[in-house]
Amino acid sequence: MLHATSPRFAAAGWIVVVLCVTVLAVGAASTTADGIPGERSVDIVARRYAFDPAVIRAERGDRLRLRFASLDVVHGFHLEGYDIDVTVEPLRREVHVRRGAGPLESVSEVTFVADRPGKFRFRCSKTCGAMHPFMTGELIVGPNRLLHGSSAAALGLLVGGLAWAWSLAGREESS
Amino acid sequence: MTRTPPAAGRGLDLLATLRPLRWLAHQRWFPLAVVAPMLLVFSALLVTGFVGTPVGNRNGLVVAVWILWWFLLIAVLVPVAGRAWCAACPIPIFGDWLQRGTLLGVRLRSGAPGESGATLGRNRYSGLGRRWPRALSNLWLQTAGFLLLAAFSAVLLTSPLATALTLAAMLVAATVLAAVFRQRSFCRYLCPVGGFLGLYSMPAPLAVRARDAAVCASCRDKGCVAGNERGWGCPWLVHPSRLDRNNSCGLCLECLRTCPHGNMSVFLRAPLSDRRLAGYDEAWKAFVMLALALAYSAVYLGPWGALKDAANVAEARDWSPFLAYAGALALGALVVLPAAFLGAAWLGRRLTSIQSSPRGLFLAGASALVPFGLLAWIAFSVPLVFGNGSYVLAAASDPLGSGWDLFGTAGLPWTPVLPQWIPWLQAALVLAGQAAAFWTGWMESRSLLGATRRAVIGFAPTAMLITGATWTLLWLYTG
Numbered sequence: 001m002l003h004a005t006s007p008r009f010a011a012a013g014w015i016v017v018v019l020c021v022t023v024l025a026v027g028a029a030s031t032t033a034d035g036i037p038g039e040r041s042v043d044i045v046a047r048r049y050a051f052d053p054a055v056i057r058a059e060r061g062d063r064l065r066l067r068f069a070s071l072d073v074v075h076g077f078h079l080e081g082y083d084i085d086v087t088v089e090p091l092r093r094e095v096h097v098r099r100g101a102g103p104l105e106s107v108s109e110v111t112f113v114a115d116r117p118g119k120f121r122f123r124c125s126k127t128c129g130a131m132h133p134f135m136t137g138e139l140i141v142g143p144n145r146l147l148h149g150s151s152a153a154a155l156g157l158l159v160g161g162l163a164w165a166w167s168l169a170g171r172e173e174s175s
Numbered sequence: 176m177t178r179t180p181p182a183a184g185r186g187l188d189l190l191a192t193l194r195p196l197r198w199l200a201h202q203r204w205f206p207l208a209v210v211a212p213m214l215l216v217f218s219a220l221l222v223t224g225f226v227g228t229p230v231g232n233r234n235g236l237v238v239a240v241w242i243l244w245w246f247l248l249i250a251v252l253v254p255v256a257g258r259a260w261c262a263a264c265p266i267p268i269f270g271d272w273l274q275r276g277t278l279l280g281v282r283l284r285s286g287a288p289g290e291s292g293a294t295l296g297r298n299r300y301s302g303l304g305r306r307w308p309r310a311l312s313n314l315w316l317q318t319a320g321f322l323l324l325a326a327f328s329a330v331l332l333t334s335p336l337a338t339a340l341t342l343a344a345m346l347v348a349a350t351v352l353a354a355v356f357r358q359r360s361f362c363r364y365l366c367p368v369g370g371f372l373g374l375y376s377m378p379a380p381l382a383v384r385a386r387d388a389a390v391c392a393s394c395r396d397k398g399c400v401a402g403n404e405r406g407w408g409c410p411w412l413v414h415p416s417r418l419d420r421n422n423s424c425g426l427c428l429e430c431l432r433t434c435p436h437g438n439m440s441v442f443l444r445a446p447l448s449d450r451r452l453a454g455y456d457e458a459w460k461a462f463v464m465l466a467l468a469l470a471y472s473a474v475y476l477g478p479w480g481a482l483k484d485a486a487n488v489a490e491a492r493d494w495s496p497f498l499a500y501a502g503a504l505a506l507g508a509l510v511v512l513p514a515a516f517l518g519a520a521w522l523g524r525r526l527t528s529i530q531s532s533p534r535g536l537f538l539a540g541a542s543a544l545v546p547f548g549l550l551a552w553i554a555f556s557v558p559l560v561f562g563n564g565s566y567v568l569a570a571a572s573d574p575l576g577s578g579w580d581l582f583g584t585a586g587l588p589w590t591p592v593l594p595q596w597i598p599w600l601q602a603a604l605v606l607a608g609q610a611a612a613f614w615t616g617w618m619e620s621r622s623l624l625g626a627t628r629r630a631v632i633g634f635a636p637t638a639m640l641i642t643g644a645t646w647t648l649l650w651l652y653t654g
Contacts, residue, residue: 049487050480080594119598119653121476123562125589130333131487133232133563137478140654147654150602151646154609158642161613165631172626 037061041109044068044137046075046088048129051122051137058114059142066110068095076125079139081116085125114141185384186444190431200428200441203279203406206262214265217342219574224339228576231333235574238566240342241332246560249375250553254446257376261369261425266346267362270353271410274300281406295357296401296408302353307360307412313456317370318463322508324367325467326501329474329486337489358410362425374460375549376421377449378611382442383415383424383431390438391416398433406432415439420449422457450542450615451622458541459513465544465644466508468551472651476558516540519636527624527633535623540637543616547641550608551648554601561597565590601652609645613638 040062045052047070058064068077068088077086087096098104124135190197199205224236231237252260272278276292284294293304330337349361362369385391399415402408406429409415413423415430416438430439452458474482485496520537529536565587570576572585579585620634 047480049483051478052480054478054480078589078591080591080597116595118595121558121594121597123591127230127232130231130490131329131483133333133559133566134475134483136476144654146598146602147649150606150649150653153606154642154645154649157606157609157613157645158638161610161617162631162635162638165617165634166628169626169628169631173628 037063037113039063039065041065041067044077045071046077046124046135047071048073049124049131049135051077051135054137056137056139057142058139060114060117062114062141064112064114067093067108068110069093073128074126075128075135077122078125079120079122081118081120082112082139084110084112086110087126114139117141117143118146119144185386186380186382186442186448188386188440189443190440196441200431203281203432206427206429207278209263210265210268213263214268217265221339221342223574224335224342227335227574229335230576231335232563232566233570233573233576234335235570236335236338237333238563238570239574240338242560242563243567246556249549249556250560253372253375254379254549254553256381257379257421257426258369258372258424259381259426260372261362262427264362264368266342266366267349267353267359269346269350270361271359273350274302274304274353274358275407276301281402281404283402283404293357296397297404298402298407300357303355304357305355307356307364311364313364313454314370314373314460315456316365317367318456318460320365321367321370322463322467322505326504327488328471329483330489332475333487334489358408358412359425360412363412363423370460371464373422374457374464374545375552376424378447378546378549378615379421380443380446380448381426382418382421382444382448383426383428383439384418384442385416386438386440388416390436394436394438396435398435399430399439403433403435405435406430408433420451420453422449422453447546447611447615450545450619452538452542452545454538458538459509461541461544461548462512462516463508465548465551466504466512468548468555469644469647469651470504470507472551472555472648476555477651515640516544516637519640522636523620523633526635527629529624529629529633536620536633536637539616539619539623539634540640542619543612543637543641546611546615547608547644550604550611551644554604554608554648554652557600557604558597561592562594563589564592598653602649605645605648605652609641612641616641 037059040058042053042056042064044056044066046068056064066077066086068086070088070090072090074090075088077088078084083100085098089095094106094108095110096104097107097110118141120139120141122137122139124132126132128135190200220236220239223234227234227236248260276282282299283297284290284299290299291301293300293302295304324331324341327337331341345366348365352361352365394416396403397416398405398408400408409430410427411423411425415424415434418424428441431441452461473479474486481496482500484491484493485500488494488497491497517533517537520533520540523536523540524531524533566589568582568584569587572582572587573579616637617630617634620630624630624633
């Protein structure tokens with residue numbers, strides 16, 4: 001069982017401290033790393049079971065203009081985190097878009113401001129075949145604080161964990 | 176029957192604390208009361224797989240098994256209750272019935288000459304009752320079977336017919352093998368699910384153990400192994416009195432009923448209590464599971480269409496990319512990952528100047544992959560259920576895809592749940608896995624090299640490798 005004096009308790013304390021310090025440090029650092037917002041146009045081609053490009057990169061504040069085409073069947077494009085859902089039909093440049101609970105609109109391109117940093121998956125939202133649930137792509141809006149913070153936390157766990165084990169072993173050796 | 180008082184050091188004795196649970200655990204009908212409803216659901220789902228719509232995300236079998244069951248199993252049941260699923264699994268029920276000749280009762284041998292069937296201990300079984308070959312009494316077959324199924328995962332995950340055929344084949348195999356081999360040989364040595372359930376049951380806080388080892392040592396009855404009028408000898412082919420790891424215990428609780436001293440119980444202990452890997456078969460199982468978690472995270476959650484095309488051999492019908500994909504999967508799981516950990520163990524041994532073989536450090540490093548792999552699988556499974564959970568509600572109303580609307584949810588549109596939080600949750604799970612891996616690996620290294628700084632140095636290369644694997648998962652989920 002867990003007692004306040006047990007190594008397991010001390011290890012848990014170390015882990016919490018290391019995680020908090022590294023995440024806060026990297027989070028604070030990355031908030032000052034924004035670039036200058038611009039405008040980016042991306043032509044997205046959907047086919048069973050992939051989007052091309054599969055990864056869209058942007059900086060926070062960029063205005064993205066997305067145009068769509070489908071090579072085979074009707075596909076969806078649901079952008080997580082931004083709640084944008086697009087229906088793309090083959091041989092048609094015009095798409096249907098719904099933002100959140102808003103009305104369905106017919107547009108030739110979908111524009112939005114990438115104002116949330118991080119990684120957001122876009123997924124096909126219209127059943128298009130066997131692998132449909134796995135038809136995904138990624139919008140990566142920099143700075144990716146979660147990746148930076150969690151990577152630093154992983155490194156912190158390694159260094160902090162070994163340092164903790166080293167000091168504990170030293171105390172046990174000397175006693 | 177007297178009851179041994181709870182022993183210290185085992186954790187909280189649940190049966191001593193919760194009297195209704197103790198009463199329930201001692202009832203002969205209790206396992207059947209759990210399995211019978213499961214068998215009904217299993218049968219209905221099998222039918223759904225065979226006759227329902229071939230569209231995977233609209234078929235009741237596919238969404239029930241690969242979204243609902245899988246998530247509950249890997250993210251809830253296994254981390255908390257280890258192999259508890261094995262106690263509810265309907266697949267071996269016909270084999271058990273065939274062997275025992277009864278669903279509820281107990282058959283004892285009469286001792287008469289020419290007595291039919293197989294006698295093991297005091298129980299009498301139907302069937303040949305052969306011993307499972309000693310050379311195969313390990314996880315290698317289960318690992319190979321799982322890897323083979325894993326290579327065809329894209330077909331299994333998306334095709335109701337493939338899922339139904341696989342489950343039906345497991346049912347037939349469990350029944351046929353029960354007619355030839357003794358007790359739960361299929362579950363112990365062949366079931367591809369049982370292999371990873373056993374391994375990942377180790378960190379679970381729930382465990383069946385003897386209350387007092389001294390009581391078992393002085394016991395003449397040995398009902399837990401030999402069976403008696405109260406129950407069958409351990410169906411899982413283990414000595415319950417000697418249980419010190421969760422791996423092979425199917426939580427059927429038969430030993431609770433057969434123990435004449437009331438010395439067996441269910442304990443709640445600190446997580447990560449079982450750490451020791453018994454051999455290379457378990458180590459390789461840990462490697463295969465981690466490699467698959469990494470590979471699946473890339474194939475199913477990643478944006479790379481070429482990987483999905485390669486895995487999706489049933490639809491693409493292009494065998495060359497599939498063979499390359501399956502080959503890479505096998506090579507990574509069976510050779511590359513183990514070689515990396517063997518190298519880390521060798522380096523740890525060099526740095527600590529110990530003279531023994533690197534086996535101990537290698538197994539200590541592999542033991543760290545048990546909680547790490549489990550949490551990696553949970554992290555992989557989170558988007559499957561958060562992203563595709565709404566398919567379960569739709570399929571519940573129309574499991575066959577034939578236009579029914581039983582609960583008014585058939586027309587529910589696809590609705591991902593909290594998608595913006597999924598990467599955060601995944602990152603937290605992966606980091607928790609890294610921390611649990613460090614704890615497990617370091618404790619194993621300590622038990623090998625003593626509570627010394629040598630143990631820290633010996634484990635350091637493995638810790639760096641685990642950090643590399645952590646970063647790879649973080650990059651796949653958040654990068």
